[in-house]
Amino acid sequence: MSKGLPKRSEDYSQWYNELVKKADLAENSPVRGCMVIKPYGFAIWEKMQATLDKMFKDTGHRNAYFPIFIPKSYLSKEADHVEGFAKECAVVTHYRLKQAADGGGVVVDPEARLEEELIVRPTSETVIWSTYKNWIQSYRDLPLKLNQWANVVRWEMRTRLFLRTAEFLWQEGHTAHETEEEARQETLLMLQVYTDFVQDHMALPVIQGVKTESERFAGAVDTYCMETLMQDGKALQAGTSHFLGQNFAKAFDVKFAARDGGLDYVWGTSWGVSTRLMGALIMAHSDDSGLVLPPKLAPIQVVIVPIFKNQEQLEAISVVASGLIRQLNELGISVEYDDRDTYKPGWKFAEYELKGVPVRIAIGPRDLENNTAEVARRDTSEKQIVKQQEIGAKVKHLLADIQDSIYRKALKYRDQHITDVDSYEAFKSVLETKGGFVRAHWDGTANTEQRIKEETKATIRCIPLDQRQEPGTCIYSGEPSQQRVIFAKAY
């Protein structure tokens, strides 16, 4: 349909790359692995941010900002943490450039070497916990529940727009608590906040679970996650919430005077979602004509396209359009009126489909005569003729229906792609032919997990939270198992 957009069935990954560029979401930057987020893409991210930010504040968190640079020594204070991130850190070694001796540009001034090198943050636990040490003296200072919106850098080998970039935008929440119980509750609360956001706003069903030891965040005691499924049958981790135990408190010596007069280490959590959610949003709902955006996150919810042969017609249509715009704005619906005469209606239709605008209204000479408008929905491409005075109510209903309908479509797809298997043969076969989530028994050892990963490229996405115990035997080793875990090939 769209000019040059590859079909999902032919080359899913090419389809995704082209879609991101053609829909004006983002493009590659001069620096390898980094991206420029374009205004239309950033508008979607801003809506995500605004919604999440409110949810964080409603659950008692406040925003703060910590620096992008971290002294190198900080990173090594928590052993697992440094091991997890050391291989992908950008390092600042100098603070000055100078003219090259041959006059050809600038070079690093060797005399401007830093005493202690600085790490560009891959995540902020270390700076934040070193700061918390100064802020927390007593149980009265707890809980401390902060969030920051920031950029982080992880020097990845292979990058893809939104899904994995060297620099990405995210939010990271960091909380400190008096008791283990309270910290664990916080971890689960934020997992639920994320889940509500992804399901209600992104229209994407998730599976909540806990990570195995080998997939756990570096420095965490437990990592909880939400796993989503993309249209090509691969899983995408949409967000994580970590129970840190007292690991960082001990590493950064964060102690507080307890109610009973004793001195105790605080209990911590951290949780984050990133611009990767943009990738999930794009891949989950879109089709061969372009983006399909859930109305709650669409920067433009309705576009009005006039169809006219001459200036007088356009003026007459514009009068009707401004009436409709007022009607829709009063209902809190964002509308764009595209009266450019440099593009034909057909071109505009294709363009707004590519950009995923949920509802399109076309008004032409016929509609002027009949006091109607043509209303088309992006997700199913159904069109109908609606009386102008009923547009507001109709569109409001339609937006709600689209939001609901794309969620149900994604849910149906997801549910059809959860397969239970009881043998390694069936496991491999499902992965190769059908893809999706595969529920299987696992003996609980990292060794088996590793072997399966090497042999099939599938990883344990999570041990689902809402699942009953069910005795069985591991598909790989034949050892006893208490419950199924979820495997998938993942992004």
Add this chain to the structure above:
RNA sequence: CGGGGUGUAGCGCAGCCCGGUUAGCGCACCUGCUUUGGGAGCAGGGGGCCGCAGGUUCGAAUCCUGCCACCCCGACCA
């Protein structure tokens, strides 16, 4: 870092093997006219250090040497 590939206009490419007028095509862009209910047509126009540096030659996008960059496939990951 191993294997494969590509660098020519904003984007996508041809030309290179076999050196030789002014480097060409499609899209996009600009101007004008006709168009406008599913990506319009015609006419005119602008835009190039042919990745970089050497070399061979009367002459290099084309041949040789070196370098650089990017993409794809593997090992790492929100």
